Amino acid sequence: MTGERFIPFRKTNIVTMCADEVPAEERESFEGFAELLASLLHHEFRGRLEALKDSYYPFNPDADTRTIGELSADERHQAQQRLVDELSELAEAANFERISTDDLNRAFDEESLVKVRLEADFDDFEQVLFYRRGEHTSQEEVKHLFGLRRRTIEFSNYAKVLVYVKFKDAAHFEANGKKIDDLLFKPASTIIKLFQDVPRADLEMLFPNARVRMRGIDKLLIGVPAVISGIIIVVTKLIAALLPLLLLLGFWLGVHREPVQLDHGKLLAIVAGLAAFGGYLVRQFSTFKNRKIQFMKSLSENLYFRNLDNDAGVFHHLLDAAEEEEVKEAVLAYHFLRTAERPLTAEELDGRIEGWFADKWDATFDFEVDDGVGKLRRLELVEEDERGRLSAVTLDEAKRRLDETWDNLFTYHAQPRAAKA
Numbered sequence: 001m002t003g004e005r006f007i008p009f010r011k012t013n014i015v016t017m018c019a020d021e022v023p024a025e026e027r028e029s030f031e032g033f034a035e036l037l038a039s040l041l042h043h044e045f046r047g048r049l050e051a052l053k054d055s056y057y058p059f060n061p062d063a064d065t066r067t068i069g070e071l072s073a074d075e076r077h078q079a080q081q082r083l084v085d086e087l088s089e090l091a092e093a094a095n096f097e098r099i100s101t102d103d104l105n106r107a108f109d110e111e112s113l114v115k116v117r118l119e120a121d122f123d124d125f126e127q128v129l130f131y132r133r134g135e136h137t138s139q140e141e142v143k144h145l146f147g148l149r150r151r152t153i154e155f156s157n158y159a160k161v162l163v164y165v166k167f168k169d170a171a172h173f174e175a176n177g178k179k180i181d182d183l184l185f186k187p188a189s190t191i192i193k194l195f196q197d198v199p200r201a202d203l204e205m206l207f208p209n210a211r212v213r214m215r216g217i218d219k220l221l222i223g224v225p226a227v228i229s230g231i232i233i234v235v236t237k238l239i240a241a242l243l244p245l246l247l248l249l250g251f252w253l254g255v256h257r258e259p260v261q262l263d264h265g266k267l268l269a270i271v272a273g274l275a276a277f278g279g280y281l282v283r284q285f286s287t288f289k290n291r292k293i294q295f296m297k298s299l300s301e302n303l304y305f306r307n308l309d310n311d312a313g314v315f316h317h318l319l320d321a322a323e324e325e326e327v328k329e330a331v332l333a334y335h336f337l338r339t340a341e342r343p344l345t346a347e348e349l350d351g352r353i354e355g356w357f358a359d360k361w362d363a364t365f366d367f368e369v370d371d372g373v374g375k376l377r378r379l380e381l382v383e384e385d386e387r388g389r390l391s392a393v394t395l396d397e398a399k400r401r402l403d404e405t406w407d408n409l410f411t412y413h414a415q416p417r418a419a420k421a
Contacts, residue, residue: 134159333372
């Protein structure tokens with residue numbers, strides 16, 4: 001089965017769903033096992049959080065602590081690469097899917113739900129990573145035919161979207177004739193953001209250097225009335241007001257033989273005509289600016305309500321999501337191996353879990369059987385025969401081994417540093 005790897009149930013729901021299928025006398029023991037397993041994995045993820053914070057610190061724009069020593073250019077590059085690697089691994093652990101460059105380019109071409117045309121210069125980026133999780137189809141009622149009618153459209157929506165962007169340094173922008181003070185971002189900066197409920201066709205609005213541009217229909221809505229009203233003003237007011245002035249100019253050039261007298265009334269008419277034409281130009285400029293402000297307001301409102309977290313705060317969201325996924329995968333793998341009537345291959349285990357969710361819970365996803373079994377192997381909670389078939393240890397034995405792992409962890413951390421080395 002292909003598709004989303006994300007398991008669309010909470011960790012506590014998964015434990016309850018599995019516990020409901022074991023005998024009543026084993027339920028409490030199974031829940032204790034799941035809690036102990038979750039605690040061990042939580043401890044492991046705490047170490048990953050510290051590694052992420054250390055890698056990100058040199059690039060954190062909100063750091064409020066002092067830095068001891070400066071990193072060399074090579075050290076900064078290595079730290080940046082560690083950050084990208086650890087962030088990618090964490091997103092994969094949380095069952096996020098990588099969004100390809102082709103998908104990002106397609107978002108700029110597809111019709112957006114947010115009626116704003118955006119442009120982003122990909123050449124501004126040194127590195128771009130987009131991840132998404134929880135794809136589903138949604139419906140929304142939109143206006144068309146200039147707002148006279150409404151229609152319902154279907155579109156693909158992402159529950160979560162992770163954005164990582166590293167901008168090029170100042171020399172790049174200066175070489176391309178861009179003023180540093182006019183940029184909406186800081187050159188060489190690193191931006192990490194997490195968004196929710198993002199339509200696939202609106203991915204372009206998540207780029208930090210996205211610029212609002214007029215769509216063709218908007219140019220017509222502004223341009224056509226502007227041209228028509230401009231012609232009317234020129235014909236009815238400006239030409240009539242400037243006619244005496246044109247005749248006077250023709251007399252001076254020898255084209256018109258009869259002299260022209262510019263009295264007070266004609267001068268007032270000329271001033272009124274010029275004022276009317278100037279007012280028309282000001283109105284058209286204001287209409288254009290107001291339209292652009294409306295687009296920017298629409299974009300800002302959409303980003304405001306979709307933004308979940310920024311910078312270092314994103315790590316906590318991802319770590320929590322990754323930890324949940326790891327626990328769910330391990331609990332499901334252990335439960336289905338323990339309750340199977342015979343040892344199972346990894347493929348058989350995968351099919352049973354996916355089939356159970358499809359039949360009983362109307363949920364389809366691609367269960368990460370290798371991840372689930374891998375954690376059980378590492379914690380010695382499964383046994384494997386010579387044919388590669390898997391079976392789970394008993395509940396009591398599983399809890400004993402997890403307790404032993406905890407004791408070893410505490411013993412290790414209690415040792416002096418020299419003894420650990």
